[in-house]
Amino acid sequence: RTPEANPGVPGGCYPLYQQKAYRQVEWGASTGSDGAALVDVNTAAPANVTVRHPDYVDVALERARYAFDEVLEVRMDRGGRVVATVVDASGAPVAGASVTCDGDRSLTTDADGRAVFEGVAAGNRVFAPSREARQPQMVVSGAAAPAPAAGGERVRVRVGEEVAVTLELASQGAVTGVVTERGEPLAGARVLLEPARPSGAQVLSFGASGPSDASVRTRSDGSYRIEGVDPGAYRLVVSHRSRAMKESMPLRVDGAETRADVALSLAIHALVGTARAM
Numbered sequence: 001r002t003p004e005a006n007p008g009v010p011g012g013c014y015p016l017y018q019q020k021a022y023r024q025v026e027w028g029a030s031t032g033s034d035g036a037a038l039v040d041v042n043t044a045a046p047a048n049v050t051v052r053h054p055d056y057v058d059v060a061l062e063r064a065r066y067a068f069d070e071v072l073e074v075r076m077d078r079g080g081r082v083v084a085t086v087v088d089a090s091g092a093p094v095a096g097a098s099v100t101c102d103g104d105r106s107l108t109t110d111a112d113g114r115a116v117f118e119g120v121a122a123g124n125r126v127f128a129p130s131r132e133a134r135q136p137q138m139v140v141s142g143a144a145a146p147a148p149a150a151g152g153e154r155v156r157v158r159v160g161e162e163v164a165v166t167l168e169l170a171s172q173g174a175v176t177g178v179v180t181e182r183g184e185p186l187a188g189a190r191v192l193l194e195p196a197r198p199s200g201a202q203v204l205s206f207g208a209s210g211p212s213d214a215s216v217r218t219r220s221d222g223s224y225r226i227e228g229v230d231p232g233a234y235r236l237v238v239s240h241r242s243r244a245m246k247e248s249m250p251l252r253v254d255g256a257e258t259r260a261d262v263a264l265s266l267a268i269h270a271l272v273g274t275a276r277a278m
Helices: none
Strands: 045-053 057-064 078-086 098-101 105-108 114-120 121-130 138-141 153-158 162-168 173-181 191-195 204-205 213-216 223-229 230-238 247-253 256-259 262-264
Touching: 078 098, 078 121, 098 114, 105 114, 121 162, 153 162, 162 213, 173 247, 191 223, 213 223, 230 262, 247 256, 247 262
Parallel strands: 078 162, 173 256, 173 262
Antiparallel strands: 045 057, 078 114, 098 105, 098 121, 121 153, 138 204, 173 223, 191 213, 191 230, 230 247
């Protein structure tokens, strides 16, 4: 359930600073032996209807208003079955890794490095491995959907068939460099490595941003090193207690070690006060 439209704002939406927090309200029920379920929906507003079963493809109906005692008949498709095995660079299975299907549905691998997806919709699906699942995020302003994660494999899924796919988990690397200000090493600066956000989007994160977020402080000689970085696109953000504004730069991590030296521009101190006429 979302806030009511604000007539004073174009498009009927609240500006970001006026957003109100609403707990999402859900009504649900499980089907019985006859496949029927009775759901009491306590709202006259348009509602989303989603039907899920572990062995079938999810069904999502278009958002609509429903009449009192309205009967919906939903037909579910069994889809296909995908057995994904995650291995490291040496070919050994990786337990506890996360595997996502089309960047949405996610499962964790077992002791044999396997994750079994039931009820996968037919068609071309992208399965990608990572070391752990990311926390959910809310995109405030629209942007293009992010590209599939690095290391993903495209799999052709057919109804009623099983397909196996092996996913290699890319080796982690390190980001290292030196932070300077006016040509001098800057000690105690915070260097943060965060995943690149979709272009033109504002993102609110709930909880930690994900396993790739990492930060360190620069040493006395301005040097830093961040270990355990997955290949991919990032932003390197540098801040310091003596600087009012952060500086950031895009960074692509591909190899075992990526060098990223940061030369900070001159910090300008501003004096803020009130002028009084004499």
